[in-house]
Amino acid sequence: MSIERRHQVFVSSTYEDLREERHEVIQALLELDCIPAGMELFPATDEDQWSLIKRVIDECDYYIIIIGGRYGSIGPQGISYTEQEYRYALETGKPIIAFLHKTPANITAAKTENNFESKVLLEELRALTQKKMCKYWETSAELGSVVSRSLVRLIKTHPMPGWVRADKAAASLAAEEVLRLRKIIDDLKEKLNKSLFEVPEGVSELAQGDEVFPVAFEFNTDDENGEVWNFTRVIRISWNDIFEDIGALMLDGLSDHEYQEGLNKIVETDYIGSTEMESDEELKGHDSLRNFSVVWRDEQTIKIQLRALGLTEYNSEISKWKLTPHGSSVLLKLRAIPKGYFDQIERVDETSGVPEAPEVPV
Structure with a gap:
C-alpha cells in the first residue's frame, strides 16, 4: 500500500x-x-x-x-x-x-x-x-x-x-515498521539465545573440567588435652567437582557470604575422611576438625575462574551469584541422573560384595 x-x-x-x-x-x-x-x-x-x-x-x-x-x-x-x-x-x-x-x-x-x-x-x-x-x-x-x-x-x-x-502512518507505515522491527527483534533474540548457551571465546585456554586446583584452607581442632590448634592444608579438587557442588547451590542465587560458606563446606566434605587427612601425622591425636575456611586468595580465584569459564555471573541488581544459561547446561550434564543409573548401583561385585558405583556420563 x-x-x-x-x-x-x-x-x-x-x-x-x-x-x-x-x-x-x-x-x-x-x-x-x-x-x-x-x-x-x-x-x-x-x-x-x-x-x-x-x-x-x-x-x-x-x-x-x-x-x-x-x-x-x-x-x-x-x-x-x-x-x-x-x-x-x-x-x-x-x-x-x-x-x-x-x-x-x-x-x-x-x-x-x-x-x-x-x-x-x-x-x-x-x-x-x-x-x-x-x-x-x-x-x-x-x-x-x-x-x-x-x-x-x-x-x-x-x-x-x-x-x-x-x-495514514498508523494504518500502514506503522504496521510495516512494526513487522520490520519484530523481525529484527526475533532474529536478535534467536542469536542471543544461541550465544547464551555457547562456550565463551578463549575458554579452551583455561583450566577446567577434570584438571585439579590446589585449594588452600584453614581449620581448628583440639588435641588430647583439649588445647585448640590451627592448621593450614591444601587439597586438590577438580574444577568439575568444585562447580558440581557450588553450582547446585546457585539455582536460586548465592550472596558472597553464602558463596564463601559453600566453598568451605565443599572443602570440609572432601577433606574429612580423605587419604590426605588419614595420612597426616600432625593430626594424630586431634579430634573435632571444625571451622573450615578456604583462604581468601583461593576463594577469589575460584570465583574468577568459574566466571571466566562462562559458568557463573554476578547479578548486581540482586547482589547474588547466578548460573549462566551455559552454566546451567553444564551443571545438568554433571548432576542429572541418567536412565538406568540406580539399576547399575544395585549390581553387586561378586568378589567384594560392594555395590559398583557407575560413572555418570558428562
Whole structure:
C-alpha cells in the first residue's frame, strides 16, 4: 500500500532582489504538494537565528538555492547566510539543486552587488554550486517551471522520507515498521539465545573440567588435652567437582557470604575422611576438625575462574551469584541422573560384595 507523502523543501536565496522569484518557486512547490520552508515563513523567535536555520534544514527533505545578482550581507562567519546555509546542506548530505541566473549581466543594477568584495564572493558561490546539480533560469516564470520539473526528477532519483499524516502512518507505515522491527527483534533474540548457551571465546585456554586446583584452607581442632590448634592444608579438587557442588547451590542465587560458606563446606566434605587427612601425622591425636575456611586468595580465584569459564555471573541488581544459561547446561550434564543409573548401583561385585558405583556420563 503506497502512502501519500509530502516533502519539505528548504528555499535559500537573498530576499529583497528575488522576492518575485521566491514567490514563483513557493507556488511551484505548493502545486507539487511540497511544503516550502524559508526564513521569511517563520515567525519572530528568541531562538538563536543560525541554530533555527540549521534545525529547519535538518527537518527538510530537499534543499534548493536560488542565485541572482546579489550575494547578501556577510555574517559573523565571513560569508553570507545564503552561502552558510548551502554549505551546511552540503555537509549534512541533503539532496540539493542550485538554480542560477543564466545571464547575470542582464540583471538590473538595482538587483546586483555594488561592493567589489561581495561580487567576488558571489562568483565563488556560483562556482561552488555548479560543482553539484544545477539549472539555469532567465525570468521568474521560467524559474518556477524549471524548479517544478527538476524537483520531480530529484524526488524520483533521491527518495526521502517526507511527512505522512498520522492516521495514514498508523494504518500502514506503522504496521510495516512494526513487522520490520519484530523481525529484527526475533532474529536478535534467536542469536542471543544461541550465544547464551555457547562456550565463551578463549575458554579452551583455561583450566577446567577434570584438571585439579590446589585449594588452600584453614581449620581448628583440639588435641588430647583439649588445647585448640590451627592448621593450614591444601587439597586438590577438580574444577568439575568444585562447580558440581557450588553450582547446585546457585539455582536460586548465592550472596558472597553464602558463596564463601559453600566453598568451605565443599572443602570440609572432601577433606574429612580423605587419604590426605588419614595420612597426616600432625593430626594424630586431634579430634573435632571444625571451622573450615578456604583462604581468601583461593576463594577469589575460584570465583574468577568459574566466571571466566562462562559458568557463573554476578547479578548486581540482586547482589547474588547466578548460573549462566551455559552454566546451567553444564551443571545438568554433571548432576542429572541418567536412565538406568540406580539399576547399575544395585549390581553387586561378586568378589567384594560392594555395590559398583557407575560413572555418570558428562
